[in-house]
Structure formats: C-alpha cells, structure tokens
Amino acid sequence: xxxxxxxxxxxxWQKIDDFGPLATARIDKVDAPxxxxxxxxxxxxxxxxxxxxxxxxxxxxxxxxAFEWRLLNREPRTVVKLLPGERQREYVLSEDDEARVIEAAxxxxxxxxxxxxDTGLRLGEISALEWSDVEMTDTNGNSTPVAVRVRDGKTKxxxxxxxxxxxVAALLETPKTTARPDVPYVFTPQSRRHAVSDxxxxxxxxxxVRKCNISEDCVFHSLRHTAATPMGAARTSPFVMLKFFGWxxxxxxMRYCHPDADQxxxxxxxxxxxxxxxxxxxxxDLAAHAASLL
Numbered sequence: 001x002x003x004x005x006x007x008x009x010x011x012x013w014q015k016i017d018d019f020g021p022l023a024t025a026r027i028d029k030v031d032a033p034x035x036x037x038x039x040x041x042x043x044x045x046x047x048x049x050x051x052x053x054x055x056x057x058x059x060x061x062x063x064x065x066a067f068e069w070r071l072l073n074r075e076p077r078t079v080v081k082l083l084p085g086e087r088q089r090e091y092v093l094s095e096d097d098e099a100r101v102i103e104a105a106x107x108x109x110x111x112x113x114x115x116x117x118d119t120g121l122r123l124g125e126i127s128a129l130e131w132s133d134v135e136m137t138d139t140n141g142n143s144t145p146v147a148v149r150v151r152d153g154k155t156k157x158x159x160x161x162x163x164x165x166x167x168v169a170a171l172l173e174t175p176k177t178t179a180r181p182d183v184p185y186v187f188t189p190q191s192r193r194h195a196v197s198d199x200x201x202x203x204x205x206x207x208x209v210r211k212c213n214i215s216e217d218c219v220f221h222s223l224r225h226t227a228a229t230p231m232g233a234a235r236t237s238p239f240v241m242l243k244f245f246g247w248x249x250x251x252x253x254m255r256y257c258h259p260d261a262d263q264x265x266x267x268x269x270x271x272x273x274x275x276x277x278x279x280x281x282x283x284x285d286l287a288a289h290a291a292s293l294l
Contacts (some may be wrong), residue, residue, distance in 0.1 A: 022059075030076075053082045086209045206219075
C-alpha cells in the first residue's frame with residue numbers, strides 16, 4: 001500500500017473508532033441505519049461531504065474485506081451509501097493557464113508539471129519515476145527519450161508504457177545524460193539522493209496556482225484531467241485511453257468520450273454496408289467494428 005493511501009485510511013479509521021455505536025458493534029450487526037447515524041454524526045461535527053464520503057469508503061472497503069474473509073455471510077452492498085452533493089474536482093487547465101502555471105512554478109517542479117500535463121501520469125507515478133523507466137532511442141546518433149514506463153501503481157492496469165511528447169523529451173534528454181549514477185530518481189528535491197515526495201510536489205504546485213490567481217479547485221490531479229480532456233475530444237478510442245492512463249475501468253474513459261452525430265452516422269453507414277454485402281458476422285464482430293469507429 002502507498003504511504004499516502006495508508007495515511008488516508010488511518011485518518012478515516014480514527015473517525016470510525018471514535019464513534020462508539022459503530023466501533024463497538026459486531027461486524028454482522030453493522031447495517032444501513034447505523035451507518036447513516038454515523039454519517040450524520042460526522043456532518044454534525046462539521047466534516048465536509050467529501051471527508052464523510054472518504055470515511056464511508058474506508059468503512060465499505062473494510063466490510064467487503066470481512067465478507068472476503070468469511071466474517072460476513074452476505075455482501076454489504078446496500079449497507080454503506082455515500083452522501084449526495086460531493087464536490088467533484090475535475091478542473092481542466094486552458095492552454096494559457098498551463099503556460100502561466102509552468103512559468104510561475106519553482107524550477108524544481110516545472111518539469112514534473114509539464115510531464116503530468118503531457119502524459120497524464122498520477123502524482124505518485126511521477127514522484128516514483130526513475131531514470132531506468134525512461135526509454136531512449138537513437139535518432140541521428142543522439143539518444144532521445146521516447147516513452148516512460150510505470151512499473152507499479154494504483155490499479156491493475158497501472159503498469160504501462162506511455163509515449164512522451166517532444167516537449168517532455170526535450171525536458172528529460174539532458175538530465176538523463178547527466179544524471180548521477182548513484183541517484184536513480186528523475187525528480188529529487190534540491191538535488192538530493194532520495195525521491196521527491198508527493199507532498200513536496202503538491203505544495204509547490206499550489207503555490208504556482210495561487211500565484212496565477214487560478215481557482216483552488218485546480219489541484220495536481222487536475223493535470224491528469226487536463227491531459228485526458230483533449231484526448232477524448234479528439235475522438236480517441238476509450239480503450240486506447242484506458243491503456244494510456246492506466247485506469248481501472250473503461251467506464252472512466254467514457255466520461256471523456258462523447259460520440260457526436262457524425263460518428264453515429266458513420267457507424268450506421270458501416271452497418272448498412274455490411275448488410276448490403278450479405279455479411280452477417282457475429283455479435284462479437286459487430287461490436288469490434290463499431291468500437292473501431294469511435
């Protein structure tokens with residue numbers, strides 16, 4: 001488990017442990033009314049909806065683990081319901097704001113911000129990136145970065161190869177060739193030997209955002225949304241985006257992909273051609289062909 005995830009679970013579990021009726025209840029006696037009572041208690045204490053929901057997600061995960069470990073004889077799907085009204089932070093930077101934030105950022109975080117915008121890598125994936133993860137190729141006798149590899153991450157699909165833009169390649173090219181052999185990490189604070197922390201990158205990014213008078217809704221994770229939004233608008237297949245961003249489900253990609261009328265008409269025209277040729281095919285063939293048009 002990532003240190004950041006461990007801290008979030010620890011904070012959430014402390015709230016559960018502080019609420020006596022829930023903390024002392026038998027696992028098989030935890031029901032929807034008790035969980036709703038717990039959520040109301042947190043709200044009365046002044047916790048925001050997102051904080052309450054994060055705690056409820058921790059409780060839900062614990063109950064599902066109890067079911068997997070056969071401590072419960074029923075799936076707890078209807079026991080924990082999240083509160084409505086959670087504010088979704090899906091801020092997307094405009095091209096002008098991208099340039100402003102990069103310009104305003106401290107030198108030690110400029111390259112990390114650019115990498116996040118152009119590759120959509122998660123915060124933890126960037127901080128853990130090592131020089132051995134940067135794939136190089138020879139172009140006219142010069143070694144040029146062409147991709148970065150994520151060795152581990154948040155989901156089962158997190159392990160992936162992500163091609164880089166020319167802008168990112170230019171940022172990584174010189175540091176890659178001059179990197180100290182005893183420092184494996186791409187991003188280090190003040191030229192130290194250990195990896196930069198997520199908190200360090202987050203702090204410097206927030207400073208740059210505030211300096212540019214951009215909304216507080218813009219957090220480091222917004223750079224991932226900033227990368228995904230134009231890719232979806234360019235009609236990229238959701239399955240390609242799934243592979244590129246390392247998402248856990250294609251449903252996440254579908255949030256960025258919105259087939260327009262022209263795409264739908266082309267899909268129907270293609271079906272008409274198949275019919276006129278007398279080719280029936282299988283449902284699997286039909287689905288694969290329709291997906292290729294999106």
